[in-house]
Amino acid sequence: GAVVSQHPSWVICKSGTSVKIECRSLDFQATTMFWYRQFPKQSLMLMATSNEGSKATYEQGVEKDKFLINHASLTLSTLTVTSAHPEDSSFYICSAHTALHLTVAKNIQYFGAGTRLSVL
């Protein structure tokens, strides 16, 4: 159990276009989802956190109008990079956390496989 699916795994887009990344919890209900950004050979940088049905909370320095997060259901969160530019090229990873599931351990973040975004 506790599988998180992230799609797409790799996307290439032109500068100025928008890209949507999906994060799904496949076998549990994720009360909270996290979005991270990872630069090459660096650690994860938390971008934002969201609960289902609520507005996301963004970390300091992250532009909320640039990185739109929607957490419409307990199994799906999306990150939309609007008007992407080459400096937005990065590896984006989501994780999911549950406070509900009986068999999926709480207080653990389960990670997707990540999405590599390349903006030309």
Place this chain on the structure above:
Amino acid sequence: AQSVTQPDIHITVSEGASLELRCNYSYGATPYLFWYVQSPGQGLQLLLKYFSGDTLVQGIKGFEAEFKRSQSSFNLRKPSVHWSDAAEYFCAVGPLFSGGYNKLIFGAGTRLAVHP
């Protein structure tokens, strides 16, 4: 302030040798501690966790870690490394209650290379 330090950025070991990856943390209470592993171009996989109880915890893939409160450490160990263990390893501590959310703080990571 809460923080996680992984002193070793890069470690190289020979296949079959033992391994210890260091992790030190700063946290105001009893922490939850985690080790995650990341293969190139992949997400993070949970190796093991410590919440309470026995301070020596066993994880997947033959890894174990020991929580030492007096040293604020949670070092990861494996008695015999396999070539497939080459990856990036992240130590994390939580929970960090911020903005109503239960967050993790990640260390900078240790990149493990394994020589045949």
